[in-house]
Amino acid sequence: MRTAFYISDGTAITSEVFGHALLSLFPTKLNHVTIPFVETKERAMEVKVEIDAARSEDEGRAIVFHTFVDNDLRDIIASADAMEYDFLNYFTTPIERELGVAAVPKTHRTHSMHEKTYDSRIEAMNYALANDDGGNMKNMKDADVILVGVSRSGKTPTSLYLALQYGIKAANYPFVEEDMDNLKLPPEIKAVKEKVFGLTITPQRLSAIRNERRANSRYASTRQCRIELKEVEMLYKKERIPYLDSTHFSVEEISAKILAETGLQRHKY
Amino acid sequence: MRTAFYISDGTAITSEVFGHALLSLFPTKLNHVTIPFVETKERAMEVKVEIDAARSEDEGRAIVFHTFVDNDLRDIIASADAMEYDFLNYFTTPIERELGVAAVPKTHRTHSMHEKTYDSRIEAMNYALANDDGGNMKNMKDADVILVGVSRSGKTPTSLYLALQYGIKAANYPFVEEDMDNLKLPPEIKAVKEKVFGLTITPQRLSAIRNERRANSRYASTRQCRIELKEVEMLYKKERIPYLDSTHFSVEEISAKILAETGLQRHKY
Structure with a gap:
């Protein structure tokens, strides 16, 4: 080789x-x-x-x-x-x-902490960690984007990727089983609805991912996954929340699609 | 422009x-x-x-x-x-x-979930989140690397970058003020000492970072930072733990240096 x-x-x-x-x-x-x-x-x-x-x-x-x-x-x-x-x-x-200008070679010109956006990327990452999984509802107003979706639909890795790579402050909020009877956006999120972006996924893929975490649980059953996803997608439509199906996409692709759809600027250069 | x-x-x-x-x-x-x-x-x-x-x-x-x-x-x-x-x-x-072979163009050839290492990167990221900040001492044996250091020395962003970019399972463990009187590695980490990598930083830079979090606190004082860093560096030397000073380096640079020093393989290709 x-x-x-x-x-x-x-x-x-x-x-x-x-x-x-x-x-x-x-x-x-x-x-x-x-x-x-x-x-x-x-x-x-x-x-x-x-x-x-x-x-x-x-x-x-x-x-x-x-x-x-x-x-x-x-x-x-x-x-x-x-x-x-x-x-x-x-x-x-x-x-x-x-x-019409000469190149000015500098050591460590890229990927160094002297990139002018470096601090904002670290700040965004700390924000994403502190506001992972609905961790701090009162900070939602500071988000650039708030990712919502059922458990294991790709919110956390996407939030961290958006932060680390692009300096985007991404909060995320999970819809859990207890919410499903009367699913609605929490008031703190409803107040900044223009920042909300939804993720969905197929019941089959979600069930496979959840089974890795809790094998043969009700949580991981295709039936439960289907119920939750149906409710959540109905909410997206009712509230006119833009969303995408993450089933066939990597974190890099989901992030790029969210940036393209929301028009958020990368803090990268 | x-x-x-x-x-x-x-x-x-x-x-x-x-x-x-x-x-x-x-x-x-x-x-x-x-x-x-x-x-x-x-x-x-x-x-x-x-x-x-x-x-x-x-x-x-x-x-x-x-x-x-x-x-x-x-x-x-x-x-x-x-x-x-x-x-x-x-x-x-x-x-x-x-x-001696023709190129085979494929759409979404890179940065897609069809990359063979994609699942291992997501798994590593879940591991890093679950084992951030000493979150789960019993998982330390599963780590590829265990980053140690005082609070705010760069452990968490580095762990997440190693996971998301390279599929490396990085746990991290903080040395806190209460440990300083008689600083030693916890037994769960001592048992896998060959995986430990230390971070340090200058007291001035650490104090500046901590002041952003808790302004004018004892935690952020240069004096407190100096005491903690001195103890931790003494431990690194005593236990022969490899370490680097993160003061002037980005997360990308710290990660690349850790990989180079430990010989860990990137799960990237």
Whole structure:
């Protein structure tokens, strides 16, 4: 099996995301190795040796995705016996021409706490944790978005992803069995109804997820799941709450869809 | 101000990460617009019109980063009056040559729940939430890593990031004031000491963070922060617990450093 390396003088997150997106187009199985914080010549030499070694052990030379600010470090990595993709630099010159300004390379330029939105992402994450699962109804007015839905419909992971990645303050509130007889929005949420976004899911998928948590319980039964989901979807329609079915979507996809539908701005750049 | 667009028939996360990393090299201020899930010709035409409109309102044409699987949709976006970067496709041919196989474009190939590691990331996130702040000492043996440190030293955001991004089960345990007289690892954690990783921070930064939470409290005083940090660092040294100073690092950087130091494998590909 050949090896794909993701290497950087920073976190290597950009190399990982780019390389992963590119390699996922191919059916070939690869061994993946991420090496962040290659910040000295000595370390770069060690990494070059590791890349070279990957060739002799494998069925071909390694594939290397790298982003370096320091040219000397980059040159050491580029001297390894591998197919190397210096993918950011490749596009730098055309952007310089287009914008009419020179690039200003900075170490740790992305994914560092010097990103101007860093503090707002951490603040949003603390908000999401404090307001998970209806934890603090009096804070609902501070939310950018309030996710509602039955237990295990994807509210918590989506709230945390929106916060950590995009600095969006997402509260979430669960509709539980006891609410179902006369389902309505709690007054604290009704007061800021324009912020509410609903999640739903198929009874089959919900039952499977709940069974992992409490096997063979009434809570996990398809019948109970169906009753709860029907009530909740009726409420969404009655209150004209926008909602989506999370059954076939990842947290990343649900988050992107919520942003697209609500028009909320990412605090990312 | 010119506009940068990040467009895709999927989440557009790859376009965002790549475009953001590239544009962060430049001092130019830009307006950023992400448009995910462009899945029909009608929608692509609307987006083309939006890109064209960005030119006339701005000081130059838009800069467009896009990833499309469907060639017809791509062609519509590419026909807009903009500088466009079809950055994944650019690198596809050389990879095909290197691997000796053709690319197999699939919609929603990345950032979807069909990624084989998706379930493990959600499971890890549920684990991190259930085992946040020493929440469940009997689960410590199931952790991939146990982060320890004083209150507000960065344990919770790092645990959640490791889980959501990398599928790593990270528990965390806080050392609180009451522990300080005779600081030691709780027996449940001592039993799996090889999994423990410590965080520390400067007293000044810790005091600033705590002051945001409880202004002018003893808890937030530099003196109290200094006492707690000194005890905790002594424990790290005595127990030979690897640790890092989170003061100048983002959650992304702390996570990447922990992975590099512990050798934990990302459940990502």
